[in-house]
Every structure is written in structure tokens, then in C-alpha cells.
Amino acid sequence: MGLFILRRFGVMLLTALCLTFVVFFLTNLYPNLEKLAKTQGNQRMSDEQVEAWLDNRGYLQPTLVKYGQWLGVAPGYQKVMNDGNVVGTCTRPGSTAENTPRFCGVLQGDWGYSTVFKDEVGKIVGKRLANTGYLMFWVLVLMVPTALLVGVLAGMREGSALDRSLSTFSIITTATPEYVSGVIFIAIFTSSTVGLKWFKGTATQAMDNPTFENFFLPVLTIALYGMGYIARMTRASMTEVMTAQYIRTARLKGVSFTNIVTKHALRNALIAPFTVIMLQFPWLLNGVVIVETLFNYKGFGWALVQAAGNNDIQLLLAISVVSVFVVLVTQLISDIGYVYLNPRIRIS
Amino acid sequence: MEPLSWTGSIAFLNPILMIALAALVISIVVWILGSIVLPEAPMTVNADGTLSSGSGLRVLTQTALQYSFVACVALALAYVVLGILMGTGAGIIGAISQQFLPVWLSLIILFAMSIAFKRRLGLYGKLFDSPIGMIGFGLVMFWVFTGIFGAMDLIVTHDSLSQVSGMKNKVPGTPLPNAEEGQYAWYLLGGDNLARDVFSRMVKGAWIVVQIAPLATMFAFMVGITLGLPAGYYGGRLDTFLSFLANLILAFPVILLFYLLVTPEIVATGVPNYMAAVLFVFPILFISVLLNSRYYTRPNFRTPLLIGVLGIALWLYLSLISTDGYIINTDAYKIWGLPTFLDLFDIPGGILVVFVSVVFVNSPTVFRIVRGLAMDIKTRDYVAAAQTRGEGPWYIMLWEILPNARGPLIVDFCLRIGYTTILLGTLGFFGLGLPPESPDWGSTINEGRKLLSIYLHPALPPAFALLSLVLGLNLLADGLREESLKD
Numbered sequence: 001m002g003l004f005i006l007r008r009f010g011v012m013l014l015t016a017l018c019l020t021f022v023v024f025f026l027t028n029l030y031p032n033l034e035k036l037a038k039t040q041g042n043q044r045m046s047d048e049q050v051e052a053w054l055d056n057r058g059y060l061q062p063t064l065v066k067y068g069q070w071l072g073v074a075p076g077y078q079k080v081m082n083d084g085n086v087v088g089t090c091t092r093p094g095s096t097a098e099n100t101p102r103f104c105g106v107l108q109g110d111w112g113y114s115t116v117f118k119d120e121v122g123k124i125v126g127k128r129l130a131n132t133g134y135l136m137f138w139v140l141v142l143m144v145p146t147a148l149l150v151g152v153l154a155g156m157r158e159g160s161a162l163d164r165s166l167s168t169f170s171i172i173t174t175a176t177p178e179y180v181s182g183v184i185f186i187a188i189f190t191s192s193t194v195g196l197k198w199f200k201g202t203a204t205q206a207m208d209n210p211t212f213e214n215f216f217l218p219v220l221t222i223a224l225y226g227m228g229y230i231a232r233m234t235r236a237s238m239t240e241v242m243t244a245q246y247i248r249t250a251r252l253k254g255v256s257f258t259n260i261v262t263k264h265a266l267r268n269a270l271i272a273p274f275t276v277i278m279l280q281f282p283w284l285l286n287g288v289v290i291v292e293t294l295f296n297y298k299g300f301g302w303a304l305v306q307a308a309g310n311n312d313i314q315l316l317l318a319i320s321v322v323s324v325f326v327v328l329v330t331q332l333i334s335d336i337g338y339v340y341l342n343p344r345i346r347i348s
Numbered sequence: 349m350e351p352l353s354w355t356g357s358i359a360f361l362n363p364i365l366m367i368a369l370a371a372l373v374i375s376i377v378v379w380i381l382g383s384i385v386l387p388e389a390p391m392t393v394n395a396d397g398t399l400s401s402g403s404g405l406r407v408l409t410q411t412a413l414q415y416s417f418v419a420c421v422a423l424a425l426a427y428v429v430l431g432i433l434m435g436t437g438a439g440i441i442g443a444i445s446q447q448f449l450p451v452w453l454s455l456i457i458l459f460a461m462s463i464a465f466k467r468r469l470g471l472y473g474k475l476f477d478s479p480i481g482m483i484g485f486g487l488v489m490f491w492v493f494t495g496i497f498g499a500m501d502l503i504v505t506h507d508s509l510s511q512v513s514g515m516k517n518k519v520p521g522t523p524l525p526n527a528e529e530g531q532y533a534w535y536l537l538g539g540d541n542l543a544r545d546v547f548s549r550m551v552k553g554a555w556i557v558v559q560i561a562p563l564a565t566m567f568a569f570m571v572g573i574t575l576g577l578p579a580g581y582y583g584g585r586l587d588t589f590l591s592f593l594a595n596l597i598l599a600f601p602v603i604l605l606f607y608l609l610v611t612p613e614i615v616a617t618g619v620p621n622y623m624a625a626v627l628f629v630f631p632i633l634f635i636s637v638l639l640n641s642r643y644y645t646r647p648n649f650r651t652p653l654l655i656g657v658l659g660i661a662l663w664l665y666l667s668l669i670s671t672d673g674y675i676i677n678t679d680a681y682k683i684w685g686l687p688t689f690l691d692l693f694d695i696p697g698g699i700l701v702v703f704v705s706v707v708f709v710n711s712p713t714v715f716r717i718v719r720g721l722a723m724d725i726k727t728r729d730y731v732a733a734a735q736t737r738g739e740g741p742w743y744i745m746l747w748e749i750l751p752n753a754r755g756p757l758i759v760d761f762c763l764r765i766g767y768t769t770i771l772l773g774t775l776g777f778f779g780l781g782l783p784p785e786s787p788d789w790g791s792t793i794n795e796g797r798k799l800l801s802i803y804l805h806p807a808l809p810p811a812f813a814l815l816s817l818v819l820g821l822n823l824l825a826d827g828l829r830e831e832s833l834k835d
Contacts, residue, residue: 011592014592015592015595015596015599018596019596019599019600023604023608026608026609026614026619027608029613029614029617029619030617031613031614031616031617032611032613032614034613035613157383160383161379161380161382161383162380162383162384165376165380171819171822171823171826172819174822175766175815175818175819175821175822176815176818176819177770177773177774177814177818179773179774179777179790179793179794179797179811180773180793180811180812180814180815183793183796183797183800183807183808183811184808184811184812186797186800186801187800187804187807187808190800190801191800191801191802191804192801192802193802193803193804194804201800201801282598282599282601285601286601286602286603286774289601289603290603290774290777293777293778294797301603304601304603304604304607305607305778308604308607308608309607311613316604316608319604320600320601320604323600323601323604324599324600327598327599327601328599
């Protein structure tokens, strides 16, 4: 087991390195750098000025060198301008040649400086992640029990009325992407034309003061899209368990149906959904980006959109590291959890 | 001109529909509760050994459900038929159903022909045995026909880009201020915030989805199959390497990838063109290996066949990737492609990048599915038989394994078209790739949502259109899965 986890960590590290390099390469293509220079410097810079601006800040070094600087294995770029200002990869506004560190990369714990938010990347990501983490927590609280309940209820009697209606419900939710369900919810529950006005159409206030009124719709929107898939997987697993021999034996012994479901079937039926729930996290990440944009909730997804829209290289890199980390860790947990939960694999 | 109401002169149907819908909802609830509370219908064994179930309360709830459902469907049909006959006399619904007349006719012809010949149509014919599959197929074909006829300017009432002054954000059914002769006199689903017709834009948006989504999914399948079969069949280093690459792409959050790939800056660097040049090679590889592995024992037939097929495929490939005589045309450097007079069609850079990135995102998942199937099927006896016969590995992969993996692949194909539709919508929603005035559903939803708290009508039609298409594809996949499991 230890070796397995160690190997997985090795693969994880390699994946993260490859992915960040891809992100690095794409964000450092010249047209992207030109955009960055123009948004940071001046929209009406001439081509020569753009090149000089980029050259002074070390953006025109070879990609591998810059990547090494970002990682912290190569010394940072630094240049003293004519007016005495220091610019470079490791500098912050107001820093001088003396107090600038020689290395500033991920290995040194320095995630860089966001050009959009004018702040340390580490701080921004932490703050935004806290917002999103809060959102995700409530999404999971709503989504997982509901999905499991729907799946178990649908799967315990295959082909029954309950099964058919719950299956229809889960198919509809999987067919409704967040930007459709979100728009429909906003239209029905918040607009002045329909007049229900039960909820608020934006979650901007929810960052400081989350209430049911301003926070429920974003949570529901993300939860619904993921719910259908988990419910269908649970249903499939439940129907499979319900046809097993030991369930028939229990039935023939005269165990009541409620007892069969709760004591005999449920535990075995919940192994497969666990994996599915874990693998659902990367999808939730997508949902988070859409919903945070739709409801204007300033979390991780919103930061991603801002960073990508303005080619904020270091913030984008940090964001991709975090999301890759989330994806790979959830994969690891699902693998380990599957082995742990399934006695047939654990013991052999 | 008078503004149109929703139902016009067939408003007398509305209370009946309301009653029918209420009856349907109540009977569904009773049916579900009944299935839990009520005892099962009593079974009696007849003298000849057959079983017959008595008419318990449970059967009653089911009958009630059936009747109320039939009533709802009949009423909906009545709206459509009366609408087709009366046109704008039957309000907005009537006018819309009249506009959709070619779609209704095609659907009726398609379903009639398919049901008549369903025993001879294989899996497709069996689809018409499953109600769920039929509903799904109907929804999908509705949007396919809408897309095709919309592209032929049959259904649309106005140009999807032209603005009519005074129609900004007007509610559904508003008449044009001074309609000219030959111009449709109403905005059936209202105007958006640039005073364009919401209905026509929704219909035109269907064409974009119908064009891109199946084609992109097909390319993703070609890539996934061409790489997944050898990975699963050979295993070993090749498998490890390809799986690592697939996991690498899958670990990327889709939206981050889109934001990195689908920007005007990236288009300017020519990266999408390189990706297109690589990804579009796979279908050619697939076809040539497919044909070669089958006919290599008959060189006299194989060689002309391959030359012909590959010639056409290469020509299409070069036309696809070259624009204005160049494969890659950036400021810094150019690579020559097919000369313009041989170039069959040009794909604008915006569409190409959308297409390429959707293929790129979808193919690793297909790869994983195909790989898994190949690993499973390669242990079967018929594969061992083919190996003993001395067949080549590619023959076994493409002519023994692939046909036997078709069931799950067809089902996944349907689901994946739906997923691709959602991805296209996501791209439009973030304003990536397609031009901002494009009528695709994602972009129109994005535009409409900004004024959602005051004006509902610009955002809701494309939202429901996308929902129904994806729902149709999911139901179709479910029906296909059910029917293919019956064999």
C-alpha cells in the first residue's frame, strides 16, 4: 500500500509538472505577452515599446529558463531601470535591488505576483479558495445525501413507479448544464416579471454574509447537475446488489423489506458511488466556474476567469496547480477508498 | 397590427389543458405513493397454469395515469394541429407551430417509415420498440430538422442578425412598428437587447450545434479508437505512455483549457492549426488501416481502393486545414497548403479552434472507454481463434474487437454528442471562440442573462432548446442501451 501511494505521488508530481509547463507555454506565447504588456503598461504602446517593456521584465527569455524561475530552480530575472526602479520576476512594487530575493519560485513558497489583482498570488488563491470551499461544502451537503437517497430508492425496486419517476428526474438533471438551470432558476425565483422573488439573483453578499436567500440558488445549481449522475450510478449499483444471491436468501428467510434494504443491501451498494462521488470533484470545479460567474460570487472559479481573461500568468499557474492537485488527490482517495471499502479486495 | 397573445383564438383549450395537467400531476403522485403503500395486485393461478392479476387499486392508479397522460398529449397535439391550420390566429403558439411545419412533416415521414420497416433496420429499428428511445429520438430529430431547415431559411421569420428599431427587449408577440410587404409582422418570441428576433436566433443556433457537435464527436471517436485499440490490445509501455497522456488532458479543468486555447491570441499564433493538422490525421490513419488490414491479401483490389479512398481523404484533409492557400498563416511565418483553387471549403479560425478544442477535450475519455473494452474483449475466444488463424494485430483490433465493442460505443456516442453540446454552450457562455453576434445557444444565453431580472424572454428559449436537445440525446442513449442489452 505504501509503495502504491508513493508511486501515485510520483505520477502526480510528473503530471503537475507537465500540466504547469503546458499552461506556462501557452500563456507565454508572444501574442499573449503582448496583451499582458498592453493591459499592464499602456493600450497604445507601439510594437517596439511592447518589446522593450517585455524585455525589461524578463518576459523574453527562453521559455525553459522562465519556467525554471517560476519553479525556483533558476535565479530570478532582475533589472534596474534608468529611473532607479527595479523590475523583474522577483520584484514587487516598491522593492529595491537589495531586498529582492535571488530565487523566487514555487519551491521557495513564493507563488508570484498577480498582475490583475496587484497582490501576492498565494494570498489571492487562499482567499478565493476559502470562498469556494464554503460553497463546495454546502454543495456536497446538499448533493451527496440527496443523490444517494434518490439512487437507493430508485434502485431498491427496479421498474417500479418510484424507480421510473426518480430515474426520469435524474436524467433531466444530468441533461441540464449549470448555465441552463441557473438561468431558469434566476428567471423563476428572482425576476420581477414572474414575481416570486424568493431568492436573490446574485451571491455577491453571500461572501460576507451568507444567508439562505442569497446562497441557496448557486448551491442548488451546482448540486443538481452532479446529483443526477451520482444518483444513476447509485441506482445501477443498488439494482445489481438487489439481484444478488444473499438478498434472495434474506427474502426467503422472511426478513422484512426495510431490513433487507438497510442492513443487507445498502452497505454493499454504496461502494461504487463512493468512487463516483470522488471522481465528481473535477466536474464540480467546472460547475463552480460557471456558477460563480453567473451569480457573481468571487471565488476560485471567478478568479480563474479573471486571470485567464487578462493573461495573468502566475495566478493562472497557481490556479492550475490547485485544480490539478484537487483532481489527482480525489483520484488517489477514490482508489484507496475503493480498496478500503471493498473487503474482497482488501483481504486478498 | 395587434400584438399576439400566447394562444389567440384557441384560448378555450387553456382551461382544459390546465385540468389535464393537474390530473396528470395528481395521478403521478398517487401512482408513486400507491406503489409504496398499496398492496400488489392479487395474482390468481388459473387451471391451465397461467397467471392472471386482478384489478387492484394499483392497476387503477396506473390506468388513471395513462388516461391523463394521453389527454395531455392529445391536447398538445391539438394545439399544434390547430396552430398549423390557423397560424397567427392561434396566437404565438399557433404561429410557431406553423413556422415549424416542415419539421413536423419530416418527423411524421421519418417515424412512419421507420416504424413500418423497423424489423429490417437492426438496432435502429429496435429503438422504436422502446418508448423512451422514441421520445429521445423524436426530440433529437426535431432539433436536427430545425437546424437543417433553419439553415435553408425555411423556419426563421427574420434575419438572425438584422435589428429592427423599436423592437429592443420587446415581449413575445410584439408586432413590428411598420412592417414592410413580405416581412413577417411579429417577433414571435420577442426581441433581444439589440432588437433582434429571439425566435430566429434560436432556430439558427440549432444549425451551429447540429453542424459541430456530431462531427466533433465523430472526430474524437476516430482519435480515441485509433489510439485506444492498440493501447488496450498491446498493453505494456505503449499503454502506459498513452494512458499517461490521456490522464494529463483529463486532469485539466475543461474551462481552464478552453480559456487557454480558445482566445484570439492563440488563434494568431497558429496553435489550433497545428492541433488541427495533428488531430485530423487520425481519421485518415483509421480508414487506411481499416481497409488495408481487411484487403491486404488481395493486392489487386486493395491498391486501387486505397489510392482512391486516401486520395479523397487527403484532399478533404488538406482542404480542411488550409485556408487561403496556407496551412498556418501567422505574422511571423507561413506554411504553404493547398492552393485556393483546389480548396473545397474554408473554416474560419474561430470555428476551427472551437472544433479542435472540443475534439481535444473529448478524445481522452473515448480513448479510456475503447482501451477498457479492448482489454476486455481481447481475452475472448474469437480473438484467440483469429490469432491462431494468423491474422495480423490490426485486423483483429479493427475487424474482430471493434465490431464487438459497438454497443457501448454507440450508446456513449449519443451521450457524448450531448456532452459536446453542453461544452459548445459553455464556450458560448464565456464568450469564447464564436463571434459575439453568433446566434449559438450559449452566446444567446450569456447575452440574455445580463438582463434576466427584468426581461426573461431572450434567455429562456435557447436555454430550453439546449435542455431539450441534450435530454433527447440522453433518452436516446438510454433507449439504445436498453434495446442493445436485450440481444
